[in-house]
Amino acid sequence: xxxxxxxxxxxxxxxLRMLFTMTSSSSHRLVFFCLACLLFTFSYNFVAGESxxxxxxxxxxxxxxxxxxxxxxxxxxxxxxxxxxxxDLKLVPFGNAHVSDKLTVTCQHGEEECKLNAIxxxxxxxxxxxxxxxxxxxxxxxDTTNWESSCFTKYGGKKAIKDCYTSDLSKTLILxxxxxxxxxxxxxxxxxxVTVNGxxxxxxxxxxxxxxxxxxxxxxxxxxxxxxxxxSKSPQSKVVKLQVSYADEVxxxxxxxxx
Numbered sequence: 001x002x003x004x005x006x007x008x009x010x011x012x013x014x015x016l017r018m019l020f021t022m023t024s025s026s027s028h029r030l031v032f033f034c035l036a037c038l039l040f041t042f043s044y045n046f047v048a049g050e051s052x053x054x055x056x057x058x059x060x061x062x063x064x065x066x067x068x069x070x071x072x073x074x075x076x077x078x079x080x081x082x083x084x085x086x087x088d089l090k091l092v093p094f095g096n097a098h099v100s101d102k103l104t105v106t107c108q109h110g111e112e113e114c115k116l117n118a119i120x121x122x123x124x125x126x127x128x129x130x131x132x133x134x135x136x137x138x139x140x141x142x143d144t145t146n147w148e149s150s151c152f153t154k155y156g157g158k159k160a161i162k163d164c165y166t167s168d169l170s171k172t173l174i175l176x177x178x179x180x181x182x183x184x185x186x187x188x189x190x191x192x193x194v195t196v197n198g199x200x201x202x203x204x205x206x207x208x209x210x211x212x213x214x215x216x217x218x219x220x221x222x223x224x225x226x227x228x229x230x231x232s233k234s235p236q237s238k239v240v241k242l243q244v245s246y247a248d249e250v251x252x253x254x255x256x257x258x259x
Contacts, residue, residue: 050088052086052216052217052218052219052220053086053087053088053216053218054086054087054088054196054197054212054215054216055088055090055195055196055197055198056078056087056088056089056090056194056195056196056208056212057089057090057092057194057195057198058070058071058075058089058090058091058092058192058193058194059092059094059095059180059181059184059188059191059192059193059194059195060091060092060093060095060191060192060193061093061094061095061096061097061107061108061109061113061117061191061245062093062095062109062113062116062117062119062120062140062141062144063107063108063109063110063112063113063116063144064095064096064108064109064191064192064245065245066191066192066243066244066245067095067141067191067192067245068141068142068144069243070192070194070205071091071137071138071141071192072138072141072142074206074208075089075134075138076138077209077225078134078209079131079134079135081223081224081225082223082224082225083209083212083213083223083225083226084130084131085220085223086212086216086218086220086222086223087212088130089130089134090130091120091124091130091133091134091137092177092180092181093116093117093118093120093121093124093137093174093177094117094174094177094178094180094181095107095108095117095181095191095245096108096190096191096245096246096247097113097114097117097178099175099178099182103171103175105171105174105175105178108245112144114174115165116140116144117174117177118165118170118171118173118174119140119161119165119170120137120140121170121173121174121177122160122161122164122165122169122170122173123136123137123157123161124137124173125164125169125173126157126160126161126164127157135155136151136155136157139151139154139155186200187247188200188247189246189247190244190245190246190247191244191245191247192205192244194208196208196211196212196215197215205244209225209226210226213225213226
């Protein structure tokens with residue numbers, strides 16, 4: 001049994017034992033037993049176990065306007081609904097950056113992007129729970145100019161994140177994300193690059209909610225958003241023009257600067 005489920009069921013077991021000691025007659029205990037079975041079954045099926053969740057990964061860079069839009073307006077659907085109960089979201093802030101042989105990181109949109117990538121990596125380190133760090137990162141992506149005065153005030157974490165950023169830890173984190181991004185198979189072509197259970201979404205980028213719902217095979221009931229009318233429309237009925245920043249753009253730009 002998974003640790004998260006064990007803790008969940010242990011807590012239920014304690015409550016049931018307390019209730020059981022309060023019942024006296026055999027008839028009351030029979031009713032209690034039936035209710036206990038229902039509660040146990042409901043609690044097991046209500047929330048997906050960690051291994052049952054659909055793995056949704058976003059490989060991005062902080063100053064890519066299309067990444068900003070996807071984080072602010074796309075991923076928010078996970079947390080504005082109950083989809084987060086069946087989704088294991090992982091944010092990977094590296095994108096189309098380049099790592100030299102001396103481990104120097106060059107970002108597609110310059111030094112400021114490298115800084116914000118590192119800040120967001122530190123936020124993920126500070127708050128490992130996506131339900132927490134997502135909102136801080138979304139705050140940054142909504143205003144990459146004035147984020148410092150507003151996001152720290154709203155969500156806190158200033159000391160922990162700044163200590164991380166000004167230490168060697170931030171570079172270690174970024175190099176780790178670089179390894180994850182550059183090791184992708186197939187390789188990422190652009191950002192935002194979205195995978196569902198390891199599979200690139202390509203033209204389904206804007207249809208990621210339906211793809212998560214489709215990929216979920218766990219025991220918990222599918223969430224309300226998976227049955228919404230918006231998902232019943234066929235994605236083939238419309239032509240979607242991808243809004244992305246291609247990886248080869250940064251390398252071509254760097255090559256021109258070297259000539």
